Amino acid sequence: MTTNFIYLVAGERNIKPGAVSDSGGLYANVGMTHNGRLPEDRFRDPDYKKKQSGGRWVLIKQWAVADMKDHSVHNFLKRHDDVRWDQSSHNTEEFLFIGDEGDGLKAIDIIERIMLEHLMPSFVKEMIDDNQTELIKERNKREQIENAEPWVILQETLTQQEEAYKTEYDKRLEALEHDNDIHLALKEAELRNTVDARLNEAMTEAKEMVELAQKEVKTANDTTNDLIRQRDQALAKSKSRTRLTVLAMTLSFACSLSLGTEAFSNMTSDKIALAEYQIEKSNQEVLACNDSKETLELNMYRLKRENSNLKQTLSEHQQKTMKVQSAKAKLHKQICLEASACEADRPTDSRNSFVCSVYKGTTRYKCQYTVEEGMPACGFNNHCEPNTTITLMNGNAYSLDMLGDMGFKIVKYEAYK
Secondary structure, eight states: OOOOEEEEEEEGGGGSHHHHHHHTEEEEEEEEEOTTOOHHHHTTSHHHHHTGGGSSEEEEEEEEOTTOOHHHHHHHHHTOTTEEOOTTOSOTTEEEEETOOSSSHHHHHHHHHHIIIIISOHHHHHHHHHHHHHHHHHHHHHHHHHHSOHHHHHHHHHHHHHHHHHHHHHHHHHHHHHHHHHHHHHHHHHHHHHHHHHHHHHHHHHHHHHHHHHHHHHHHHHHHHHHHHHHHHHHHHHHHHHHHHHHHHHHHHTTHHHHOHHHHHHHHHHHHHHHHHHHHHHHHHHHHHHHHHHHHHHHHHHHHHHHHHHHHHHHHHHHHHHHHHHHHHHHHHHHHHHOSEEEEEEEOSSTTEEEEEEEETTEEEEEEEEESTTOOSSTTTTSOOTTOEEEEETTEEEEGGGTTTOOEEEEEEEEOO
């Protein structure tokens, strides 16, 4: 698309201090070229050669103004308090800008204010205000340099450079801290996963050990019950044998005369000793079984306590995991909120929302944005095609074919998983 140019030009002799002081300002032409033609080409036209009474033409500034005409600017210049125009002159583009020191700054200010306040659309006004602010700063800086001592200028320059370096340092430090936070969060997540895996293995092993101990305790209890039953049976048999022995002694008393008293006494002592040995052996086996049962019960208590400690440690790591996940989700949403542009991934079911990718370095974050109801976010087909670049600015979303005043207000930011 070609554009018209409105330009401010003055003769070389008219911008000299003597000429400015004599006329009270700057004599300059405000003209126009069509369809992208540069002002320098216009100065070679015959009519401009005739107007060259002030010497070589010096281009002070030019403005790309689309289809605006210089006649619109001329109409407002003729009514301006600080501008004079000779109605009898054949040069309809020449104006005297009262108070301009020959550098064209005041003339530029007057022309840009006319275009800003009366002729330009609203989106251009902000750009011109910014340019005007820069011009004022530059003028003040130049006046300060002209009036200041060299060492003062050097000191101010060093101070400005120091402030610029400090600002850049703070930005890079903040970016580095942000990258470190992400790196630490990833490391912590990796460590947490490793610890969780080891805790799960330890919990499984502890459960198996508890089950094994329970089986051993049950076996010990069964063994103890069997030994007690055997002991009772042995005692019953011993008592029965003792009664039989006494009966045998009574019955055999009559036979003692033929067998002899000493032989009968030795037989009885051997049977009693055998019964006592069997009873003592049974008691020792019961005591050994009881000791084994107590040892197994202590081991089972120890395993239960270790199992409880492992559960508590697992609970603590799960809480830390939730905190890390919450921080990552918050960071993800903050990146979606602060993004200035993103790349569309795919359309959504809703006609007023879209999913796109925001890149921080090489890291990709997927975000979902919802705009006002009934308004498509990308183009005129009611959805975003993949790889469409979307500009996010001042709370609005713009696609490449919708830049300008056709942005749509973002009403919801979401981190898309």
